[in-house]
Amino acid sequence: MTLSLRKKIIFLNLFLLILATVSASLFISYQLQRYYQAREFERLHSQAVTFQFLLSQDFWNQYSRRENYQILSGLADTANLRLTLIDSAGTVIFDSRVRMDSLEFVENHLYRPEIQMALREGIGRDIRVSTTVNLPLFYVAVRRNPDLNIARPFQNTAFIRTAMDLVAMHRALRDIRHRIYWGSAVAILLISAIAYLASRRLADPITRLAQVAREVKEGNLNARFHPITHDEIGELARLLNQMLAKLREDLKKMRKLQTMRSQFLGNVSHELRTPIFALQGFLETLLHQNIDDPQQRRRFLEKAYQVSVRLDNLLSDLIDISRIESGEMKMSFRYFDVHEWLEKMCQEWQTKAGERGIRLHFTPPFEPKSGMTVLGDTERLNQVMTNLIDNAIKYNVPGGQVEVGYRPVADGVEIFVRDTGQGIPKEHVSRIFERFYRVDKQRSRDIGGTGLGLAIVKHIVEAHGSQIRVKSQPGEGSEFSFALKIKPAASSS
Ligand SMILES: Nc1ncnc2c1ncn2[C@@H]1O[C@H](COP(=O)(O)OP(=O)(O)OP(=O)(O)O)[C@@H](O)[C@H]1O
Numbered sequence: 161m162t163l164s165l166r167k168k169i170i171f172l173n174l175f176l177l178i179l180a181t182v183s184a185s186l187f188i189s190y191q192l193q194r195y196y197q198a199r200e201f202e203r204l205h206s207q208a209v210t211f212q213f214l215l216s217q218d219f220w221n222q223y224s225r226r227e228n229y230q231i232l233s234g235l236a237d238t239a240n241l242r243l244t245l246i247d248s249a250g251t252v253i254f255d256s257r258v259r260m261d262s263l264e265f266v267e268n269h270l271y272r273p274e275i276q277m278a279l280r281e282g283i284g285r286d287i288r289v290s291t292t293v294n295l296p297l298f299y300v301a302v303r304r305n306p307d308l309n310i311a312r313p314f315q316n317t318a319f320i321r322t323a324m325d326l327v328a329m330h331r332a333l334r335d336i337r338h339r340i341y342w343g344s345a346v347a348i349l350l351i352s353a354i355a356y357l358a359s360r361r362l363a364d365p366i367t368r369l370a371q372v373a374r375e376v377k378e379g380n381l382n383a384r385f386h387p388i389t390h391d392e393i394g395e396l397a398r399l400l401n402q403m404l405a406k407l408r409e410d411l412k413k414m415r416k417l418q419t420m421r422s423q424f425l426g427n428v429s430h431e432l433r434t435p436i437f438a439l440q441g442f443l444e445t446l447l448h449q450n451i452d453d454p455q456q457r458r459r460f461l462e463k464a465y466q467v468s469v470r471l472d473n474l475l476s477d478l479i480d481i482s483r484i485e486s487g488e489m490k491m492s493f494r495y496f497d498v499h500e501w502l503e504k505m506c507q508e509w510q511t512k513a514g515e516r517g518i519r520l521h522f523t524p525p526f527e528p529k530s531g532m533t534v535l536g537d538t539e540r541l542n543q544v545m546t547n548l549i550d551n552a553i554k555y556n557v558p559g560g561q562v563e564v565g566y567r568p569v570a571d572g573v574e575i576f577v578r579d580t581g582q583g584i585p586k587e588h589v590s591r592i593f594e595r596f597y598r599v600d601k602q603r604s605r606d607i608g609g610t611g612l613g614l615a616i617v618k619h620i621v622e623a624h625g626s627q628i629r630v631k632s633q634p635g636e637g638s639e640f641s642f643a644l645k646i647k648p649a650a651s652s653s
């Protein structure tokens with residue numbers, strides 16, 4: 161059986177308490193008995209001496225032997241003791257509890273322990289049950305003083321013995337012992353109650369901590385430890401609460417990450433399925449339907465090819481994003497001329513813009529070009545500009561314009577891509593950087609978008625210590641911008 165902490169404390173207290181009271185009462189009653197016996201010994205001794213003095217008086221000679229016997233018996237009874245006179249041979253010549261006529265039946269007393277002791281030392285004592293009166297008696301015997309003349313009827317007296325029965329003393333002692341026991345019992349009850357309450361105060365907070373801990377173990381992370389005391393236990397409760405709070409937070413993050421991951425996986429499979437189905441469709445048509453017209457056959461093949469290009473783009477975007485998010489993608493920063501870079505970028509996109517009927521301008525802030533040097537990973541920044549310009553063309557309106565440029569800002573250069581396109585409704589602006597997020601899913605998909613472009617852009621720009629910003633007005637157009645750090649002036653010369 162396992163005992164609770166509280167019960168252990170109570171039982172230990174009780175055990176110590178009972179041990180202490182029992183040994184204290186035993187010790188006290190033993191001491192009391194010794195004290196009483198010493199006092200009674202003194203009394204019996206002084207009475208023996210008093211009787212010896214009384215027996216040496218002359219008045220005993222006036223009365224008969226029988227009268228003397230009765231007077232002496234009366235005196236002993238009044239003094240509340242038993243008086244015995246014994247001669248040197250051990251013969252009892254007077255006993256206050258024996259009638260004079262029966263004296264001859266009393267056995268010889270010479271070998272009684274108190275008489276033997278008195279013979280040797282002058283005073284003797286003993287405690288035993290008397291064979292004569294059948295009671296526990298305390299005997300004190302005194303050897304007669306030879307200088308005193310004992311009156312005639314008792315002149316052979318050699319030992320004066322006084323005795324009292326111990327019944328009264330035992331009763332008194334028993335009374336006292338009982339009082340001590342009752343007192344102890346009351347004390348034990350009282351102290352037990354106090355110990356019980358104290359132990360409760362002590363063990364209760366621990367019991368409660370254990371209860372809450374059990375709840376936590378069963379999975380309730382919202383349980384709270386209550387720091388009810390201001391001691392180490394309270395401190396422990398506070399620490400456990402902090403631990404739980406941290407655990408809750410970590411768990412929340414983990415769950416969020418998990419849902420994000422499974423959502424991502426769901427999105428990926430969904431995005432992959434669409435082009436693969438399309439590809440299957442085109443190939444099936446080519447395989448099973450007799451298409452004699454070579455031009456029509458070529459159209460199907462071209463469509464299949466386009467889909468495969470889209471699949472390839474999607475896969476490389478996916479690889480990029482997972483490499484960026486796992487921290488695998490390393491940036492290699494170097495200084496380069498922002499003007500040259502953007503000018504080249506625009507030249508490359510001229511054809512594609514033209515094909516879509518969009519006019520693409522490069523608008524540097526001033527002429528001639530000043531050769532501003534910025535820090536960045538050109539390969540990754542190419543990816544950023546490719547997507548921003550691609551979006552500006554894709555989500556434009558027929559005959560629209562795209563403007564790419566840069567302008568100096570505090571400690572850097574801000575690069576922008578501006579279009580006169582359809583713009584982005586306000587409620588979508590904050591979400592377009594999420595993976596797979598598209599304002600108009602069908603339209604985006606039709607023009608080949610997967611919604612990963614801006615997510616990649618955001619990651620890359622942030623890896624450059626910057627932020628991507630959007631300003632957009634539905635029906636008027638959008639502007640995407642971000643800043644790059646400029647090479648410090650001192651080292652630029
Ligand atoms: N310049 C813009 N004008 C209007 N809407 C835009 C513009 N740029 C982005 N968007 C909206 O934001 C969405 C997300 O853009 P993002 O570049 O991430 O995806 P995408 O271009 O559709 O696909 P991907 O870039 O992966 O080929 C787009 O689908 C579009 O709805």
Ligand SMILES: [Mg+2]
Binds near residue numbers: 614
């Ligand atoms: Mg895009």
